[in-house]
Amino acid sequence: GGVTFKYKRASGPDGFGGDMLVWGGRGFGGRVDDPKIGLMAQAGTLNGNSMALNLRMGGFTIEDHFMKDTRLKWRVNIGGGTYELKTRRSSRHINDGSFAFAEPMIVGMLPMTRHIVLEIGAGYTFCGVEGVRLEGLFLQTDLLLGRF
Numbered sequence: 009g010g011v012t013f014k015y016k017r018a019s020g021p022d023g024f025g026g027d028m029l030v031w032g033g034r035g036f037g038g039r040v041d042d043p044k045i046g047l048m049a050q051a052g053t054l055n056g057n058s059m060a061l062n063l064r065m066g067g068f069t070i071e072d073h074f075m076k077d078t079r080l081k082w083r084v085n086i087g088g089g090t091y092e093l094k095t096r097r098s099s100r101h102i103n104d105g106s107f108a109f110a111e112p113m114i115v116g117m118l119p120m121t122r123h124i125v126l127e128i129g130a131g132y133t134f135c136g137v138e139g140v141r142l143e144g145l146f147l148q149t150d151l152l153l154g155r156f
Contacts, residue, residue: 009035009046010152016133018054018061019141020093021102028054028061034069034150043072048085060096061140065089065109078117083129085111093140102139109135113148125152 012032019025029052036046049066067087074080092104113131120126127150135143 009033009154010150012048012050012148012150014050014052014146014148016142016146017144018063020059020061020139022059024056024059024061024093025141026054026056028052028063030063030065030146032065036069036071043070045070048087055096058096059102060094062092062094063089063142064091067109071115081115081117083113083115083131085109085113089135091137091140091142105137105139107135107137107142109133111146113146115148115150123153126150127152 012034014030016028016030018028030050032048032050034046034048036044038044046069048069052063054061065087067085069083069085071081071083074082088106088108090106093102094100111131111133113129115127115129118126129148132145133143
């Protein structure tokens with residue numbers, strides 16, 4: 009398993025929006041050549057001038073290599089999350105709720121050592137959220153520690 013950093017854009021009402029850094033963790037198991045199933049959790053905050061968006065996501069992750077190329081693989085994250093959009097001064101809730109998501113992505117692997125691997129990927133978040141835009145493209149890096 010390891011740490012995850014995701015870069016994505018988010019937006020909301022009244023011109024609120026911007027670049028969001030979402031961080032978290034991911035753990036998985038399985039033999040080297042088999043498909044891997046694991047768990048993932050991520051959280052992030054986007055602070056604007058007058059509003060702040062808090063995001064929490066968690067779920068399952070499934071991944072496997074393309075053909076026999078061990079440096080390129082596909083991954084799908086599936087799960088649920090919560091979001092909360094509030095004013096920064098008075099902490100008044102503008103919008104909040106929960107959602108289900110699916111995130112297909114393509115991932116490239118850069119082995120650093122036998123026990124450290126850097127993964128860089130791009131994907132798309134599909135989710136049904138009203139009042140806040142979370143759906144869209146993202147870039148993600150994972151720093152994995154373990155036996156590979």
